Amino acid sequence: xxxxxxxxxRNDSTRLKNWDYGxxxxxxxxxxxxxxxxxxGDVQDGMMVLNDIGHIVHSEWLKTFEMxxxxxxxxxxxxxxPNHFHAIIGIGPNEYNTQRDTHCGRDAMHCVPTxxxxxxxxxxxxxxxKNKFGPQSKNLASIIRGFKIGVTKNARLINPGxxxxxxxxxxxxxxxxxxxxxxxxxxxxxxxxxxxxFR
Numbered sequence: 001x002x003x004x005x006x007x008x009x010r011n012d013s014t015r016l017k018n019w020d021y022g023x024x025x026x027x028x029x030x031x032x033x034x035x036x037x038x039x040x041g042d043v044q045d046g047m048m049v050l051n052d053i054g055h056i057v058h059s060e061w062l063k064t065f066e067m068x069x070x071x072x073x074x075x076x077x078x079x080x081x082p083n084h085f086h087a088i089i090g091i092g093p094n095e096y097n098t099q100r101d102t103h104c105g106r107d108a109m110h111c112v113p114t115x116x117x118x119x120x121x122x123x124x125x126x127x128x129x130k131n132k133f134g135p136q137s138k139n140l141a142s143i144i145r146g147f148k149i150g151v152t153k154n155a156r157l158i159n160p161g162x163x164x165x166x167x168x169x170x171x172x173x174x175x176x177x178x179x180x181x182x183x184x185x186x187x188x189x190x191x192x193x194x195x196x197x198f199r
Contacts, residue, residue, distance in 0.1 A: 019172070022097045022139035026076065026090040026173040028182050029144060034163035036198060038082040039155065046191040053155045053162065054080050060150040061087065064143060070094060071138060076179075077186040084198045086186045088173070089143065096138040144168055 021027075033039045040054035050058060057080045065073050076088025091097065148164050155162040173179050189196065 020097070020139070021141060021170075022091065024091055024093045024097055026074075026088060026179060027140055028076075028086070028088050028171045028173055028186075029140075030084055030086050030169040030198075031144065031148065032084040032165040032168075032198060034165050036083040036165075039159065039162055040080050040082055040085075042082050043190050043193040046193075048079065048081060048190040050080060052158050053151075056154045056158075057085055057151050060147055060154070061085075063150065064089075064147050067146070068143065071096070071143075073143075077183045079186050079189050081189060081193070081196075081198065086189060088179070088183060088186065089140075091140065094138075140170065 039051075040057055041049050041051040043049070048054075061078060061080075062075075065075050072092030072094040074090035074092060076090065078085070078087035152162060152164065171182075173182060
């Protein structure tokens, strides 16, 4: 990832303490393969050329939105790279987050916390962890978990050694400027692959 996004992508071990990851907001995620192994294809002349597993990643991401109509998800830019996956995903207002959403001082348009937030929280993607915000089956972590499971199941039919890195990176997109900047980064990722830190 380029230097301009340095420290912008939060590892899932540092969740925002007062933020419910099922809330209505746009998020950017990055998921890497185990040991950053090239499982998904390669970049040729500035374009990503997907192999069979890369096509599985692409199709499983599209299925994510078909399978979860009740979460009111929106799909932003995404790209499958040789050893990682970037995507913007929006969780819209739905029956789950409106029931548990107290708005706790947030700007409704971009879901920006207006209260002080401690960024050193426990890993809420851990299956054994507890989150005070209610059901963990309808949040960002559950979406990523389902996507990774779907890819893994199908990818291992082609390559039994396929594996994801256990953690992923996420960032709450707080305004339009960030949204467009991150979208542009994702679109241009293959063209800038030679300088990518994930290479």
